[in-house]
Amino acid sequence: MTTPAHDSRVPEKPTIDGIEDRWAQVWESEGTYRFDRSKTREQVYSIDTPPPTVSGSLHVGHVFSYTHTDCIARYQRMRGREVFYPMGWDDNGLPTERRVQNYFGVRCDPSLPFDPAFEVPTKPDEKKQVPISRRNFVELCERLTVEDEKAFEELWRRLGLSIDWSHTYQTIDARAQRASQRAFLRNLARGEAYQSEAPTLWDVTFRTAVAQAELEDREREGKYFRIGFPAADGSRVFIETTRPELLAACVALVAHPDDERYQPLFGSTVRTPLFDVEIPVVAHRLADPEKGSGIAMICTFGDTTDVTWWRELNLPTRPIIGWDGRILPETPEWLTTDTGRETYAAIAGATSFSAKERMVEALGAAGYVEGDPKPTVQAVKFYEKGDKPLEIVTTRQWYIRNGGRETDLREQLVARGSQLSWHPPYMEARYRSWVEGLNGDWLISRQRFFGVPFPVWYRLDEHGMPSYDDLLLPTEEQLPVDPSSDVPAGFDESQRGAPGGFVGDPDVMDTWATSSLSPQIAGGWEDDEDLWNRLWPFDLRPQAHEIIRTWLFSSVVRAHLEDDVLPWSNASISGWILDPDRKKMSKSKGNVVTPMGLLDEHGADGVRYWAAAGRPGTDTAFDIGQMKIGRRLAIKILNASKFVLGLGAALPTDLDVVTDPLDRAMLASLASVVDDATAAFDDYNYARALEVAEQFFWSFCDDHVELVKDRAYGGRGPEGAASAKAALALALSVQLRLFAPVLPFVTEEVWGWWQQGSVHRAPWPSAAELAGATGDPAVVADVATALSAIRKAKSDAKVSMRADVEAAVVTGDPDALGRIEEAGSDLAAAGRVAHLTFVPAGGPLRVEVTLADQA
């Protein structure tokens, strides 16, 4: 009994145009990728899908990396694992806020009351943004993200991601808020979360604190000014600084303890120019004798080194920069002289830029500046999403311990990184160097609006001042809560802000504080224990390399603290898309070439082919050419399948019908391809799996199919035909399944012509199903070589491949000749050779071709 032979389901003119929408609909209605939650943990393969930032643009980079994960998901599914493949949307946080501001022309002013009748400006004016209440603002955020998420979903479906669309989440939705708040409360209860009033890196544009992981250095041109500080004996101590505007915040001068030039000064004091504040000269190992004059001024705070000095040397705090990045308007109390107070008045309220100009002018006029300013290029810390240098201001913030201050925890987290299987392995180095280089705990609070609020209220004392040690917390059952509208137990709304009452924490969590819980959110942690136990810990975290320090590390921290485990066993790291000029694909280019446009033009399978050809972790050039090749491969699969099935080929129930040596050799060769592809996929190397399958496929089409064509048509009797057709059908079935993870549409299309069900739920091919074919793969290679030689003779003679050959004499070593002779009649038929003879001889394989007279 065999599968029904060729039937009318094979179309006359097959095409790949338009098959994406058709199959996407079938997969949806059939529930092809629906997660079966009756399966146990051992049967499940769970993926912690990266939630894309929906307020960002749809970019070819998305298509690239999400295709990689989909290939793995499809492979695991065919291997028989029940794949949990959810989709999340990262919609909370600053990117959305910024997009809403620009899109609608509004800005959030938390002091305004909610306006139920608010309507967005008809013409957004970026210069004059309309101030609106926090609730109005959040509603606009939600309105816009819904649109963005639709666009992403449409793209993902069109690309053929095998996601279970019944498992989606948003990082702003109630489930994500509940998980974030619950995890935070547990961190708090265990002492892993704490608040602290401390110098914090601060973005003056967004007016929020920024975490170490969100910093980036940017080169900036600056100038060193050489400034003299009057010493007690009337001499001057010269320092060099790029930030003279901070002079009023100077609390000490510092030099290296071994620096003989300055040793006599340690313990003495100098006075700040113009401000006339007496400050000590101190010693610290971090002072670099090679830099500038070897002695530096310490200000509160110019950079993070200042913070270290300030902390370790117990220096006073004299901040002059406010939350808006401007010099504080009030004259500080430590300035006591008239000149000092006048000088300060001249810079009060100024931006640091103009304050610098005014200070340089004043210092110069008073003769404190020596020489001309020296230009320099310095690396300055920026918030990665900001465009003004960060300042350091002292604020009260929430932190989670991440090993930045404790050796034990840090070592545990480094060890977690070693337990994780990295693909490719060298990516672990980025993790380790980041964790080992941490210099503080994880700052998770942001002074923003569209995020998960801290589930915390503070009791107010009789003067209406919050007591930060007296936290009022919700129970886990109450979550999620918004402390700005919800009321703590035992209070009512009238007590908000009143003496003896309460006040809500105004801050929201950093977006990483939520997305670090993506497996918990997607997997139903504490909300759906039944689901959770079938998934946790996850099998795979796919992500990009630039967020190892943020998303990957913070996720490891949360799982380590909560459950003392790794959140997943594997991490696969994708590279970037590069411009043709080897630069990271820019936003502008990404917008010109829209992902949807690429899919329209090259087909989803074509685009996926390009993506899957990029090695794991490797930055890959954006290459339309590869997409065209992929599209051609898909069309070739369609046509080759049409041919095989058009012969009436059907899957054999017993491999004994495959009697011909060439057929058996081809199947044996395919078996080793299956082994290679399987090993590659097990190693998360979709690119290699594709490569070996593709290589086999082209030679299958060019050589094997051509060789057996005549026999399959019945040219040498029914037994030979049956062997050829059975082998072709089996090879087709195996190859369709090999290609299915990368080219889901065309393989499904062909599968539908002759098989039941979806190829994507069919078993991954195994060498075992080809084990009956105990052929010699060398036969394939040798016969192909001989066929090539005959073709070359025709090509050289500039005649058609159909031209008749009078005689072909094959010479070579006896073993090879024996192998070719086994397929001699196929070779003669494919080459149209009248007399094929074999002459054993030394040396490489040769074929002497005598063409028939051309009529």
Added chain:
RNA sequence: GGGCGCAUAGCUCAGCUGGUUAGAGCACCUCCCUUACAAGGAGGUGGCCGGGGGUUCGAGUCCCUCUGCGCCCACCA
């Protein structure tokens, strides 16, 4: 300053644990409308495998070093 990665045909890249004359696609040249496919097929041109040392019977493949590029990290007065 420390670390990671990359450097193979004009272009984009394979080359797994070292083993016969180094591969693919694109591009280029020549030819072929052949009944699966002209959105195709056949054949061909093209490479001191970044430079220099070393290990080995044998190195694109391992070691050292240099150069160039990219990225990550670093306390950037």
